[in-house]
Amino acid sequence: MNSSIRWTYLKPREIVSELLKKGYSVSRNIVRYLLKKHEYVKRKAQKNITMGGHPDRNAQFENITQLKQDYLDAGNPVISMDTKKKELLGTFYRNGSLYRQAAIQTNDHDFPSSATGSVIPHGFYDLKRNTGYITLGTSHDTSEFACDS
Template sequence: MIEAYPQKIETQMQELYNRLLEKHKRLYAGIEALKLAYGGVTYIAKLFNCSRNTIKHGLEELGAEEILPRIRNRKKGGGRKAILDKEPDINEVFLCLIKKHTAGNPMDETQKWTNLTRANMSDLLAREGFKVSRNVVRKLLKNNGYVKRKPLKNKAGGGHVDRNSQFERIAELKDIYTAEGNPILSVDTKKKEKIGNLSREGKIYTTETIEVYDHDFPSLAEGVLSQVLLEMQEA
């Protein structure tokens, strides 16, 4: 008897054969037998532990028309219904939940933003009986005009009268110290966060782009919050 395939390939063929339905087993066995010369039917019958008649039946089916099922596309409207379609009240509940965590621009009622994350929103909806994924929350946000954006530095804050002079003074001192052979150290002081209509790291969900000053001058800030205080608040 012929030995057509190495043992590793035979094992893979057997695993595939054992996972098929009976009809598909016959067809698969028939196809493998056709690949081989004389003795192929006997070899495949022994490999798949099936009878020669099973393989011959499969060969006959391969020659018949309309034996193999054609690929069928899902009918329009088929499949599981999306939760947004099944639960028409979820959007109203969603808007009520984020209302307490929404701020806006008093000069532009269309500009709103929320400090909630999608995970936060998913948890709030779950408490109201809507167990949804973050992807569903993303669709709810999009349906209501909320898109994740960064603040846009588009507002001119103007220049400070002392802005240029301070850099001139720094350059002057640097030249003096360099001329005397002293080292120049650049020190990164403890970070402080300026409060006001200034740019921030990260993104939030907003209905419109939030415009902030194009420069973060201290004179444009309403105050300063130290990093230590920020850490205490987060804790």
């Protein structure tokens, strides 16, 4: 064991098992107590370490903003296109809630092999007309998908 490590993925029962292998007999309650006493709690990673930005980042966005305005002033279309993450189709869990009379039953795991397929949303937005379209498709080739849309 490395004493400099200050975290673990192990659950209390797994810690008990590892300690038993080393000849120490301890209960899960004691492990839980010690974790709490030493202020070890379940935590998720937090994205808070900045990696810095490109020195020309602001200039890039200012240039894009100016070009966009020039095109709009000239009566030309300005479009925005994007393809989002694919979603598996099937009886998979989805975040959110809705009103129903009975619970929705879903698979306990989201294995791609259990999917009936996948869908990829592709969005197209015309800034001048304030009009957008969403196409749902199955192509993983973004440029092919965009052209087909």
